[in-house]
Amino acid sequence: MLKPVLLVTVALAVAGLAAQGQEQAMDHSGHTMPMIHAAPEASPQAARDVPADRITLTSRVEGPDGGPAVAGGEARIVVTLTDRETGAPVTNRQIYGWMELVRNAQVTAEISCRSRARLLARGNVTAKADVDLNSYKLLMLNADRAVSVVNPHVDFTITNMEKVIPLPAAPFDWRMSGDGSTVFVTLPTLDLAVAIDTLDLTVVRLVDMGGGARPATVTALGGNRAAVELAGTGAVAIIDAGSEASSRPVAVGPAPLIMAADMATGRVFAAAADGHVVAVDTARMAVTADTTLSALSAMLWLPGPGRLAIGSAQDPVLRLFDPVTLAETDSIPLSAPVTALALDPQSGLVLALDRAGSRISVIDAEAGRVIATGPVADTPVEIGFSHAYAYVRGLGGDTFTALELEELRDGKLTPIAIQDAAAPKRPTDDPAAVRARLIAPAGHGALIANPAERVAYDYMEGMNVPMGTVPIYGTAVTGMLAIDRGFRETQPGTYEARAIITSAGPYELVMALDRPDLVVCQPASVDPGAAGDKTNPGPSVTAALTDPAEGGRQQTFTWRLADPASGAPVLGVTDLRILAYSPSGVWQKRTVARETADGIYSATFSFPKGGRYGLAISSVSRRLGPTDAAPSYVTIRPSPDDAFQEESLP
Template identity: 30%
Template structure:
């Protein structure tokens, strides 16, 4: 709750930014990037001082790999170093935003007033004012009921349109897992006995990995090198090399569903089986079975506690939680609990284990330091999942529209823990088609809130700690989100006072670097010159596709009447000559002003020719926009058109009524 007060004090401009981007307070390791090759151009950092803060910026670009496709951007690392101008002490735990925009050849540096205005437009998120290099990349990913993943961009204020991409994965998904470097997402597809690999740069399914029968749970090992997949119909667990995206082992561990946990800093994997009576220990590096522990048939969730240095296994058949010694590989303790065991999860400290009882409507909280149930909470409505921030445990109730927040600081001692119930949406999750196995709640990167999948409401709810209702709602465009995940590539503190992220640059030239700091509130603009980028990467000036309308953009359409809108998309000469496919294209229609919007994949009528049938619901002005993410063409970069719509004449409406009668 304390953090919410800090946020409110930072000013209206930065509060607006909080709805768009996320930060994390603790220093975090930079994503795994190849640093073996020298940068393209080495230049000293540029610096500026505002509000008693010294800001230094540098951008280190790496040569484009030989295997990169023609036209690919150049990758690099952007860094802001913040120090107190008087003492030189690093400024830690701050929230920062940054952008780079290419300067016109005849333009000069931005003065303070122009710099502030530029930052204000960026915070608005309008497509027309997006920076060439956005250092605050931030998306919500949803796992949907219709064999798709939604990529929702909360940074774009395009009326209420925030759907960035819709990814088809080739079948209904059982589970998903984000690779450690955030380059790809693994989704298990039971009907195809496969794992689909979703490229998180282009938001496309790029390949399929064949595994065992009916894959379910997927978990990425702590070192990020392998992913472990439960094959629920053949008694095996597949191990996938996350670099090659290929199965490298299939371990026979017993029939039924499997759960996976990692101990000893990720060196050992522990695998359960619902149809066998043993817990299997596997060496992660060699994938050799180290031994088994008898835990009884029907073992459920498994989790590792860094505090107890033990593996915790939920055993529904005996109504116990078993503690397994990882060295002796034997059960060292049995903790009796209530019947009806569900999910078992530890908080971030590794001390408090939350054991859910869906049928009983309760939650047992186990103190790993003492090896006993510290609290037995009641009053929940069929709880099925729990997610943690630093301050709270978020328990989803499936037969109620509320989420229960258990304050972690109140778990110490014998008093009753503080529980806050917050209503998220209109419908209970149980009213949806299926609840799925993946987490329906994800912690926001700034650490003081969550995003909640309102499955039956077909929406996402943004919640900030300290509030009694969601702070915002993101529609999921008619799809039921069974799970939600945050993909964060924004600036983060990687060492004391140094904030960094990946950056993609497509063109050489002089860039204005805009920077926003929350506390003290400071806006800074600096200059940075980029060189060494291959000419073919400059897609910002030369699009890979050319759009030609086959309809009359000035024609007046009629509300309620379907009109075919045909257009041609052909490769730009000298660039990728491969014809574009319908599944790569997103057509967006939205009304100005208003909240109505419609997205659709067009149909192919001839090579390069595409068509959609548009039925405007009412009179007004409608925008026709086309995007092709796989060709690096975001919505709004190709020519777009405004279509006027009028109401149908009264006589036409009357005749239509007569037909229906």
């Protein structure tokens, strides 16, 4: 097994910083199945070959409402790229950024912009930015009622887990909103959806879907909205992070439903199990067109030709439909039926999976033809994309498949088999395994989760073997999502990042482009403000532990919750969740602490063996995360049967 390690790839991605050459800018001189993070629609040729000396870069740092950025609060960092000769936006670029507090203007001026970018890109502790706009977090959706947050860049010695977001019930599906600000999780048994803020990673809303709705699959829409399948009523509803109730539902037909969405217009398409297909205007929540088809298996919106693509589980054909009338406009013959569809966000090519044959077809929908076919991972079910590769995860075998996108666009298909299991997996028809989304594109690569082995394999573009693994903590993981804190293109030529900036003062905003090689530094400022605008308002917590007991026996621990200002005990907290975990992360248990006296809460655990364990606490109602209070560590004395229990650890 590879060691758990994840290397920072920013330095490699901006390797041009190390090249010798003339400085490109002077300081302060103005100076539907996979999860796809696509740039806004733009011509593939738009500003593709614009040289560095023709690009105008402007930036601003502001609050979420467009006013000044305030210390302790959320900030938006907005960058625009323009071709100064044509005025056209420069699109489809990767921007890396850092913010440095200017503590000494003379020292800052003495170091060139390119030199600062080179130092920051290396990620050295001695050259650490005050605000790093390139990091990301991994979110793990667990069937045992929690979302785990993992920082893959940091080794906490006992665990990479940064916090746990408890859920009030078992989740079914999740999706990130189109603007990247919110992750929506559906909880069918409670008829709820949960909205999680991707910046501070806390639950910001519980959305009531209506009695008997049983919310299931989620499809992203533009802004902070999403479409949700209501399996209990065979309908579709819209949710957003700012509302505690869903929209009026629109009836479709018997569940399960298949959905797709046009983010530009907000139109949602849904197909019922009986083949009834509808187009829904989400502004009016009204059906604008419908039709009936047979054996639907997958649905995908194609922004290029402006068509809805539908695959069949029986017929080897991909059909295209007009979004307004749902009339069929074209059909593309294939070599096999379709079980899943995905869109290359850069070229607009369609990738179609044949699960039974373990093959993939690459389709040019605008030309109406298949340009390549070939084998992929055994029993393929999921496709994900990074900058330069597509990744195919299968239910069988011990590898996933990497496909170079440039080759696919040229009609060539050369599958690369990459290890993602220590031993071959057995294919399964378990709907949860088929539905799971375990590919998380991250920077110039991706992580592919293997819940059975409790790891995610870390793959960097261009390598034939994984770089290492990241622990994913448990076998109940049904989804993995990379929350990219970096710049996203929100409209052609406009790129935005979000951050919480803790200190006020003058800053230097350092930015580097991947192509062309361009480095720019510009001044920014953050106003003083009320400290803790985005800090946790929950109570301070102290932990009083009982004497350790022998391994395998129950042990009770107590915590006192106190008001941070007055020190008075905090009463009536009913969602104080306790996570106990082993140093390796192999064993973990969760429970809810009960109030046994005023402000005193107790929880009991039975540990599997002797050793050192961690205890972390959280409470959604008090906005208290596991990292807001220092974790507690306890030592359990070993017992004679530890050797036998070692073999039975989950």
